[in-house]
Structure formats: structure tokens, C-alpha cells
Amino acid sequence: xxxxxxxxxxxxxxxxxxxxxxxxxxxxxxxxxxxxxxxxxxxxxxxxxxxxxxxxxxxxxxxxxxxxxxxxxxxxxxxxxxxxxxxxxxxxxxxxxxxxxxxxxxxxxxxxx
Amino acid sequence: xxxxxxxxxxxxxxxxxxxxxxxxxxxxxxxxxxxxxxxxxxxxxxxxxxxxxxxxxxxxxxxxxxxxxxxxxxxxxxxxxxxxxxxxxxxxxxxxxxxxxxxxxxxxxxx
Numbered sequence: 001x002x003x004x005x006x007x008x009x010x011x012x013x014x015x016x017x018x019x020x021x022x023x024x025x026x027x028x029x030x031x032x033x034x035x036x037x038x039x040x041x042x043x044x045x046x047x048x049x050x051x052x053x054x055x056x057x058x059x060x061x062x063x064x065x066x067x068x069x070x071x072x073x074x075x076x077x078x079x080x081x082x083x084x085x086x087x088x089x090x091x092x093x094x095x096x097x098x099x100x101x102x103x104x105x106x107x108x109x110x111x112x113x
Numbered sequence: 114x115x116x117x118x119x120x121x122x123x124x125x126x127x128x129x130x131x132x133x134x135x136x137x138x139x140x141x142x143x144x145x146x147x148x149x150x151x152x153x154x155x156x157x158x159x160x161x162x163x164x165x166x167x168x169x170x171x172x173x174x175x176x177x178x179x180x181x182x183x184x185x186x187x188x189x190x191x192x193x194x195x196x197x198x199x200x201x202x203x204x205x206x207x208x209x210x211x212x213x214x215x216x217x218x219x220x221x222x223x224x
Contacts, residue, residue: 031210042117042202042214043157050210058211090156099210100147104156 003027006091006105013078013085013112021076021108023091029103030096032074036060037088037107046089049074050096078110086112115140117203117215125221126193134188134218136203142181143205148188151200151217160201161188193222 004025013019023032031050035043045058049068063082068074074093078085088109092102118137126132136146145164149157163170163177163186170177176189190197200217 033210035214040121040216042216043212044214045211048210056210088154092156100145100162100206101159102157102212104158107154107156109154 004091004093004103004105006089006108008108009106011108011110013110015112016080018077018079019110021078021089021091021110023074023076023105024072025074025093025103025105026072027093027103028071029093030071031094031099032068033092033094033102034058034064034066034074034076035090035092037090043090046076085110115143115205115213117205117213119201119203119215119218121216121218123219123221125223128193128195128222128224130193132190132193132197132220132222134201134203134220136186136188136215138184138186138205142184145206146177146179146186147204147206148175148177148186149202149204151202153200157202190220193220195222195224198222 007022033048034046037043044060046064047066049055055066065077090107091105094102116139147162148160151157161177163179174191178187198221200219202217203215205213
């Protein structure tokens with residue numbers, strides 16, 4: 001059963017703490033993405049990676065970090081430097097030669113207390 | 114910068130009618146536009162892609178049009194059903210892997 005998974009579904013964190021969101025895919029896709037979704041706004045790209053050990057900043061990368069040590073995994077760390085981290089975070093993947101169709105995970109809702 | 118505009122107001126229609134959602138973009142026409150469906154608290158699901166040189170594209174009860182003169186795409190759902198109730202997102206790709214998502218239009222199909 002192929003797909004893309006994210007965990008946890010809900011995450012709470014105190015101000016000043018770093019937190020890591022998990023994203024795993026078994027679709028054998030080369031490209032992976034992290035988006036942030038806020039109410040009334042479109043998804044905004046945080047980071048993306050087209051191959052292992054390489055990733056690029058998106059429009060709102062400040063306060064976030066990623067790694068891509070394995071093709072299947074693309075974890076996102078929300079650092080204490082992110083000013084307004086409360087949001088819905090979505091991970092996606094796509095084939096390298098067909099980047100237009102992105103497959104999204106179920107999302108992680110992060111709340112900073 | 115490139116923008117995608119969608120009607121932020123929710124669209125309510127009666128079951129069996131055709132729903133029409135609008136997507137307007139700014140600046141130059143993208144090579145293609147995409148439409149996704151998103152249910153509350155879930156990730157978006159890809160529905161259709163229409164290229165610049167395709168005036169219209171269909172998939173079952175879905176139809177998408179692309180008008181480069183008006184800088185607009187229309188998304189139609191014919192014979193709408195309550196199960197079609199969701200938020201529909203319009204997306205363009207600017208360059209590389211940089212996708213621009215619209216805020217989405219929430220559709221409610223009333224039984």
C-alpha cells in the first residue's frame with residue numbers, strides 16, 4: 001500500500017523549543033516538499049528536495065531546517081527562530097520527471113503554546 | 114510576483130446542479146494550471162492539469178478551461194453531489210519546483 005505518511009497528526013510545543021515533523025514516502029519518488037498552510041492563504045513552500053543529500057529553500061525557509069539522508073524520508077525541524085510556527089504543515093512528493101502531480105501526506109497541525 | 118486568486122467566499126449549490134469555480138492569475142500565463150481537492154484537516158489531492166494550449170479538459174464529471182486572454186481558469190463539476198463538498202485549490206508553477214497555490218474556494222453541495 002503505497003503512500004506518503006506524516007507524523008504526528010497533532011503536535012504541541014512550548015515557545016523556545018525545536019520540534020521535528022516526520023515525512024516518509026514509499027512511492028519511490030525523487031522529489032519531496034514541505035508546505036505550510038495558514039487559514040485563508042494558499043500553501044507556501046518551505047523547502048524542497050529533488051535528490052538525496054540536496055535541498056533548496058522555498059519562499060518561507062527562515063526558521064526551518066530539513067535533511068534528506070534517505071530517498072524515503074524528508075524530516076522538517078521547526079526551530080525556535082520561527083516567529084509564528086503555529087500552522088498546518090503538509091509534506092508532498094512527486095516523480096522527478098513528472099513534478100506537476102504532487103502527492104500529499106495527511107498533514108501535521110503544530111500548535112505553539 | 115505571480116499570484117493566484119480564487120473566490121474566497123464559499124460557494125453553496127443544490128445537489129444536481131453544476132458548480133463553477135474561478136481561478137485568476139497575474140502576470141504571464143503559466144505553461145499549465147492544476148486543480149486539487151482538499152478536505153478539512155487533510156492533504157490536497159490532485160484532480161486535473163490543463164496546459165496553456167488546451168482550451169478545455171475533462172475527467173468524468175469534472176471540466177477545466179484555460180483562457181489566456183482573460184488570465185483565468187474555470188473548474189466545473191456537473192451533476193454535483195454532497196460528496197463533492199470540499200475546498201478546491203488552483204495551482205500554477207512559476208519556475209523549477211516553485212508552485213504557487215491559490216487560497217482555495219470552499220464548495221458546499223446541499224442535498
